[in-house]
Amino acid sequence: MAEISEFLVVILVILAFLLLLGGVGLYLLIKLGKKAAVKARQATTRLTTHVNAMGTGDAAEVERLRLDLRREVSLTRQAIDHAQRQGWGLGDLPRLMADLTVQADVHDGQLGMYAQQRRMSSFVDHVTLDRLREHQAKLTAMCARIRADLLGDQVHHTSTGIADLTSRTDLEIEARRRPPDPLDQIDELYRRTMEERKDLP
Template identity: 80%
Template sequence: MADITEFIVIVLAVFAFLLLLGGVGIYLLVRLGKKAAVKAKQASNRIATHVNAMGTGVAAEVERFRLDLRREVSLTRQAVEQAQRDGWGLGDLPRLLADLQAQADVHDGQLGMYAQQHRMSQFVDHVTLDRLREHQAKLTAMCARIRADLMSDQVRHSATGIADLTSRTDLEIEARRHAPDPLDEIDDLYRRSLEDRNDRP
């Protein structure tokens, strides 16, 4: 009887362990599924934006604004990240970029809502559209200014490095040149003086 109870306890322990593993596996699969669903929704929104931007009219123009803004913010973020990797002193620029990105996300949502409303209704709110265009211009200009400033710093730093390399190269080339032999110079001067005497009538 003791052998049977031990066997049943072992089987139950193994079964409980397998249930625990199965539960953890299901939990991880559900989390992975949720993340995949979020990514799929984001991808479908981006694809829908690209497709809608191919059309004509105000709604397509607004969708193109969204794409342009995403591209500008992405390029600016890449430039700042590259500068951080290179060890540039950026000051408060990363925080400013985070604020700019948050504002761009808000603006993107407003553009999306405006485009959706315009596709459903043919009545266009020109005042809001003008304000959205103005905000778009300001946000993209800020991104361009940040990138231009970073590029200017990088070019200035590169110019310093190039000037240093040029001077080092000149020194190295000068050091590698063979110094003229003084006896050859004296011989050359003597030969010239003899030729000058012979040329005189």
């Protein structure tokens, strides 16, 4: 009887272990599935925006504005990330970029709603479209100004490094030159003197 109970305990422990592994595996699959669903939803939204931007009319123009805004924000974020990796002092620029990204997301949502309404309704709201264009221009101009400032800093930093490298190169080349031989200099002076005497009548 003791052998049977030990055997049952071993089987129950193995089953409990397998159930635990199955539970962990199921949890990870569900978590992975949720992440995949979010990524798929984002990809679908972007793909839809690209397809809708290929059309004509106000809705397609608004979709193109959305794509332009996303590109500008992405380029600016990349420039700031690059500057941070290089260790440059950016001050409050990363926080400003975070605020700008939030505002760009809000504007993107507004553009998306306008484009959807424009595709489904024949009524045109020109005033709202003009305001959306103004906001778009301001946001993209801010992104461009941030990138231009960062690029200017980068070029200035690079020019300082190039000037330092140039002076070091000049010093190294000068140090590698062979010093003139004093006997060669004496021979040269003697030769010149003899030539000058020959030239005299």
